[in-house]
Amino acid sequence: MERKNFLRTFALVAATGPMIIDGCKKDSATKSTTSTTGTTTSTTTSASSGCVVTPTETEGPYPYVGGEATNPLNRVDVTDGQTGVPLSITFLVVNTNDNCNVVSDARVDIWHCNKDGYYSGYANQPGLLGSKSYVGETWLRGYELSDSNGAAKFTTIYPGWYGGRATHIHIEVYVNSVMKKTSQVTFLETISDVVHVSTLYAAHGVNPVRNASDSVFGDSATDLANEIMTLVGSVSAGYAGTYTIGLAL
Amino acid sequence: MYKAKIKLVYKQVIDASSETSFEKAIIHASYQEFLLKSQAYNAEGKFKTFSRMKANDGRANSLHYKLSFSVLHFIEQLDNKIPVIKDNLGNKLSFDTAAFELIESHIEDSSLHKVAINYQTETLTLIDFMGDYLLLTSADAKSNEPSETFVVKMQPGLSIMNYQEINQFAINNLQLETP
Known part of the structure; x- marks a missing residue:
């Protein structure tokens, strides 16, 4: 207002x-x-x-909602009012063709579902709370440019889950505006299961789709091992996650 | 008297010839996002247009939804008022939801980028038709109170997207039930 x-x-x-x-x-x-x-x-x-x-000057770019110069989706905190167990993520972007040296200024996009298994921006999603439409909303979505240390950080919540899929976060990475990676990352189930029976997630409970039997992660045990975000923390304190995005540039 | 519950939709087509700052912002932001996000369906850059991408891979239709995130913040600034169409007194119509649509684009020619925003009103009560004009109210049809009405002329880009006939007998019954 x-x-x-x-x-x-x-x-x-x-x-x-x-x-x-x-x-x-x-x-x-x-x-x-x-x-x-x-x-x-x-x-x-x-x-x-x-x-x-007063001298007249050009209006400049059409201002974003809060007067920001850049797209509001370019943000560290993507929580946008969604409740859940706090999750701070640090993605480290590295070049596998350059001695794993870090890549700065890579655009890392992330998006994931909320604690109840719904995505922002989609209409008529089936799920735990019945059919829901969240068109026009952007929560749990955002992008960051990796810094000089190759790090792109986000503050979000631990994802819930929806029928038929293992718990996951989507990522997309662009270097110099060229798409270099589309992927998804998941978590150790020992941690997801604890989160998913905690207070805010308990109505949905444990995700019955295990990583190894998931349609995306389950096709390769080797890939799955490389798609798990490392987590430290607890339900009460929240979790800190790290994941290295390796790009063959 | 009441004919139907309806929802109106107005399609604002925006392309390189559009002139307002709002339209320019929509074009610029969505085109930049198109250049990024379309790569998912065009890894080798073989296809130049959105039409070709769709023909090759139906998943390219996700671009309607993916690009919408780049313009939502501009639409939010409209304060739920459709920017173009007005009622006969010159008041802007309110919209409930706005859906972004990518009509066409070209990865090497921004002048061919063309999008639309489909503004959908809340449910309105259609009281009567008068030629090209619709007599409408936002009030519920079963209300006994005098309701504020407004008149909208049917015009290009404006359509009725949802129609549910009101049974007069049912309304009378509802009114009788009202304490």
Whole structure:
């Protein structure tokens, strides 16, 4: 609501702007060129009364909802109001063709279901709570650029599960805007099972689909071993997860 | 008197010729996202257009949904008011949900990027037709109170997406039951 009020206020100011400018317009106004830090030159008009008409500049990119310069989905905390056992993830992006050196500025996208097994953005999802539509919502989705240490960090909640799939988080990785990896990561079931019987997840209980029998993870034991996020922590304290994303660049 | 419960849908088509800052933002953000996300269905870059990607791999239809996340924040700023269509008094119509649609795109030519936003209203009560005009109210048909009405002209891009006829006998019964 605060943003909307701000926008309404801004709209009012914008609407009254031209009247103020007209009121200050004087025949004796002089026009002077001021230096700018950019490549463009702005003009400032001085009036005899001493007041100055604010220089006009381009509006710039269409502002995002909170006035951010970048897409709001470019965020560390993707929780967005969803409840669950806290999970802090650090993805480490490395190049397997370069002595496993870290890769910075890789875009890491993640998305996963909430504690009840639903995704944001989808309509008519069957599940624990019946058919649910979360079109227009973006919780548990986001992306980060890996830092100079190759790390992309997210704050989220431990995923729940939905029928037919092992517990998982989706990842996509882009380097220089080129898709380099689409994958999914999972967890040790000894931990998932504990989380899934904890208070917030208990209505759904333990995921009956085991990693080894999952349609995605179950096709290769070797792959599965390389798709498990390492976790430390507890239900009460939350978990910290680390996973190394190896790219053959 | 009451004819039906309906939902209206208005399709705002946005392409390179669109001029408002809202439309430009939608085009820019969704095209950048298209360049990224379409790679999942076009790993070798063989296909230039969204149509070709869909023909080759039906999963490319996921791009409607995947690209929507890049524009939701702009749509949120509309404050649930459809930006184009208005009623006969010039008031913007309210929408309940807005669905993003990728109509066409080209990985090497942003001018061919074309999308739509389908704004769907909440359930409205259609009171009557008057030629091209719909007499509508947001109020529930079974209410005994005088209801505020508004008039909307049918026009290109506007359609009725949901229609449920109201049985007058049932309404009378409901009104009789009202204490």
